[in-house]
Amino acid sequence: MSNTAPPDDSNAAPLLPILNQPSSRRTALKVAGAALGLAAFGKAVSPLMVIPENVSVDEFLQQHYKELSDDDKSKVFARLEAETKEHYGAAVTISDPQAIPGVKFGYAISLSKCNGNGACMEACNKENNHHRGVDQSYIRVLEMSKGSLDMEHGSTTYDHTVPQDDKFYMPVQCQQCDNPPCVTVCPVEATWKEDDGIVVVDYNWCIGCRYCEAACPYHARRFNWEQPEIPAEDVNPVQAYLSNRIRPQGTMEKCHYCLHRTREGRAPACLEACPTGARVFGDMNDPESDINYVLKNKRVFVLKEELGTQPSFFYFFD
Amino acid sequence: MSTTTPETLTHSGTSDAVRSYPKFLWWGLSEATNGGVGFYLWMLVLTAISLVGANAWAHQVATGMIVTNMTDHVSWGLYIANFTFFVGLAAGGVMMVIPAYLYDDEEMHKVVIIGEAVAIAAIVMCTLSVVVDLGRPDRFWHLLPGIGRLNWPVSMLTWDVIVLNGYLLINLHIVGYLLYMQFLGRRPNPKWYVPFVFLSIAWAISIHTVTAFLYCGLGGRPFWNTALLAPRFLASAFVSGPSFIILVMRILRLTTGFTPPTGPARTLIQIIRIAMTVNLIMLASEVFTMFYTGGAHAASARYLFFGLHGHHGLVPWMWTSLACNILGTILFFMPAALERGSVRISACVLCIVGIWIEKGMGLIVPGFIPSTLHEIVEYTPSLTEWKVSAGIWAFGFLILTLLLKLTITVFNRSDVSHGKNHANLSI
Numbered sequence: 001m002s003n004t005a006p007p008d009d010s011n012a013a014p015l016l017p018i019l020n021q022p023s024s025r026r027t028a029l030k031v032a033g034a035a036l037g038l039a040a041f042g043k044a045v046s047p048l049m050v051i052p053e054n055v056s057v058d059e060f061l062q063q064h065y066k067e068l069s070d071d072d073k074s075k076v077f078a079r080l081e082a083e084t085k086e087h088y089g090a091a092v093t094i095s096d097p098q099a100i101p102g103v104k105f106g107y108a109i110s111l112s113k114c115n116g117n118g119a120c121m122e123a124c125n126k127e128n129n130h131h132r133g134v135d136q137s138y139i140r141v142l143e144m145s146k147g148s149l150d151m152e153h154g155s156t157t158y159d160h161t162v163p164q165d166d167k168f169y170m171p172v173q174c175q176q177c178d179n180p181p182c183v184t185v186c187p188v189e190a191t192w193k194e195d196d197g198i199v200v201v202d203y204n205w206c207i208g209c210r211y212c213e214a215a216c217p218y219h220a221r222r223f224n225w226e227q228p229e230i231p232a233e234d235v236n237p238v239q240a241y242l243s244n245r246i247r248p249q250g251t252m253e254k255c256h257y258c259l260h261r262t263r264e265g266r267a268p269a270c271l272e273a274c275p276t277g278a279r280v281f282g283d284m285n286d287p288e289s290d291i292n293y294v295l296k297n298k299r300v301f302v303l304k305e306e307l308g309t310q311p312s313f314f315y316f317f318d
Numbered sequence: 319m320s321t322t323t324p325e326t327l328t329h330s331g332t333s334d335a336v337r338s339y340p341k342f343l344w345w346g347l348s349e350a351t352n353g354g355v356g357f358y359l360w361m362l363v364l365t366a367i368s369l370v371g372a373n374a375w376a377h378q379v380a381t382g383m384i385v386t387n388m389t390d391h392v393s394w395g396l397y398i399a400n401f402t403f404f405v406g407l408a409a410g411g412v413m414m415v416i417p418a419y420l421y422d423d424e425e426m427h428k429v430v431i432i433g434e435a436v437a438i439a440a441i442v443m444c445t446l447s448v449v450v451d452l453g454r455p456d457r458f459w460h461l462l463p464g465i466g467r468l469n470w471p472v473s474m475l476t477w478d479v480i481v482l483n484g485y486l487l488i489n490l491h492i493v494g495y496l497l498y499m500q501f502l503g504r505r506p507n508p509k510w511y512v513p514f515v516f517l518s519i520a521w522a523i524s525i526h527t528v529t530a531f532l533y534c535g536l537g538g539r540p541f542w543n544t545a546l547l548a549p550r551f552l553a554s555a556f557v558s559g560p561s562f563i564i565l566v567m568r569i570l571r572l573t574t575g576f577t578p579p580t581g582p583a584r585t586l587i588q589i590i591r592i593a594m595t596v597n598l599i600m601l602a603s604e605v606f607t608m609f610y611t612g613g614a615h616a617a618s619a620r621y622l623f624f625g626l627h628g629h630h631g632l633v634p635w636m637w638t639s640l641a642c643n644i645l646g647t648i649l650f651f652m653p654a655a656l657e658r659g660s661v662r663i664s665a666c667v668l669c670i671v672g673i674w675i676e677k678g679m680g681l682i683v684p685g686f687i688p689s690t691l692h693e694i695v696e697y698t699p700s701l702t703e704w705k706v707s708a709g710i711w712a713f714g715f716l717i718l719t720l721l722l723k724l725t726i727t728v729f730n731r732s733d734v735s736h737g738k739n740h741a742n743l744s745i
Binding site: 030048 | 614
């Protein structure tokens with residue numbers, strides 16, 4: 001670049017004579033320095049070149065879930081299926097089951113029955129295509145000391161035979177709050193509450209700021225610190241866009257009450273796997289449902305009620 | 319006002335002046351990159367550190383944030399800690415603007431542009447600190463009003479995006495306009511900058527208040543969930559910002575021969591004395607409330623100050639911070655702090671370090687320890703996080719150096735052309 005003004009710009013000359021100085025050796029050196037700096041910068045950020053390899057133009061430009069037409073959705077799902085085939089070698093189908101009108105899901109756990117065996121966590125890990133490198137699931141089971149409901153006296157890292165006589169066991173997962181702090185804080189509306197009460201995440205819209213993870217009082221959210229690794233034969237091929245499809249790196253995820261199962265009339269995977277019968281799930285709007293029986297006949301409580309989050313997840317002893 | 323330009327010039331060639339502004343900026347860039355060996359060495363070192371940071375960040379984006387030491391338990395770390403500190407630095411510059419414009423402090427008026435330059439550099443560092451913390455920086459456009467889906471006004475983070483960018487624009491406008499008028503030898507038209515200056519005062523308070531609201535609005539994090547957080551943020555910002563500016567003025571005096579008047583630094587020190595005292599009182603009040611009440615709400619504070627269940631990761635940090643803050647405050651209260659000398663400089667450095675820890679690692683990390691389910695997972699920044707953070711600091715200093723160089727060049731030039739004896743930055 002030269003400091004010389006264009007010859008036709010005669011107005012500038014009297015106003016800013018200093019702009020019309022000839023180039024000097026210093027200028028030439030600076031230009032060389034700037035070029036070198038730019039080249040070094042290009043080299044420094046060259047690892048970013050994996051972005052165009054991993055993120056297609058269609059994915060980059062993809063709109064928020066709520067703005068996708070049915071046509072858009074089928075294209076997006078087809079693309080995601082193809083990408084799963086390419087990266088994981090697994091043939092999957094991605095569906096988009098909608099909330100059933102009039103249904104409001106609720107979940108309850110009998111703390112008298114739960115014995116801390118952890119089958120629910122294992123089932124969640126498999127059902128929801130969690131990263132196999134770490135034993136991740138949406139559930140954490142606390143081993144609590146009898147005589148206290150204070151989680152400070154609990155442990156999630158117990159490693160011995162269960163149940164212990166002086167302990168009880170309390171699984172915690174997303175409480176699907178009616179007043180969810182995680183939804184409030186999300187800066188881009190990437191997470192929201194569906195009509196059946198389930199709080200979902202658009203994994204393709206989340207920017208990965210992790211504000212929701214800071215806001216959640218129940219440690220219910222998980223971040224994809226790296227691309228999940230799952231052997232092809234272990235991939236659960238029955239997937240939904242807002243639930244258990246394999247999440248992209250750098251985005252947030254959480255329990256979605258297995259909406260790909262529950263919206264089709266099946267039980268959540270954690271309930272199905274529970275050998276003790278501690279878990280009760282169903283439609284809170286259906287007077288005949290198991291969950292309504294529990295809510296009506298047991299003395300239930302919710303976690304951290306004082307925070308005003310209004311969970312749709314209940315605990316009871318019986 | 320220092321210029322002696324005939325009034326007639328002020329009213330002529332407005333469109334020329336507007337059209338020539340980009341040229342002025344280009345000229346400014348070229349002037350700001352002129353200097354001696356020391357200058358080029360300084361810039362080279364800053365560029366090198368910035369590049370190391372850029373490279374570490376690029377690796378982080380490619381590999382995933384697994385290269386940081388953050389976890390699902392401690393999901394914000396060094397980046398957000400630095401972010402919080404930088405917001406304070408940016409807001410602190412307003413403590414020059416208030417005396418200069420609200421109290422018509424003549425001498426402060428001469429150096430107020432330094433505070434505004436610091437604010438610009440600090441905001442750039444804020445923005446970068448947030449960008450490097452994003453898991454998906456490629457989706458940054460989701461945050462843009464109009465084409466993205468900004469969850470405004472409910473999400474405090476959207477407020478932060480708006481106020482930080484607004485503050486940057488306001489300060490860019492004020493600094494750019496005043497420098498350009500000085501360059502043209504014209505008297506700045508108050509209509510074009512005074513409203514923005516007053517806006518910037520309110521805005522500076524807002525950026526730090528909103529940043530505190532990010533944390534203190536979260537009911538699930540008792541350590542942050544205190545109404546004292548925003549006032550404490552402001553009080554500590556009015557220590558770290560002015561301290562930083564005093565250091566910058568000293569460096570300018572040593573390296574450029576520009577001699578700031580002695581009044582502004584003294585005013586800033588009076589402000590620091592009060593702000594730091596208020597900050598320490600509020601800290602004591604928080605500590606009392608947490609420890610005297612006890613129970614689970616004090617768990618984070620116990621972890622921070624004394625360690626919890628055998629975990630002591632932050633204890634050395636916090637006591638270092640307390641020692642720095644108290645020692646720095648004592649030094650600031652010594653009469654010698656009002657003179658140019660090592661007491662003043664030590665006090666500034668101590669308080670900056672103390673507040674950087676207190677508001678950074680000492681505030682963000684214990685919010686996550688113990689976790690909401692009372693698990694204790696500790697956090698120490700990874701090498702990648704240190705590299706990226708150092709890169710952001712270096713880039714911020716690079717911007718600040720260029721801004722100050724441009725400022726001094728413009729003023730020296732107009733002083734020469736207007737036959738003045740000594741340099742000042744009076745506008």
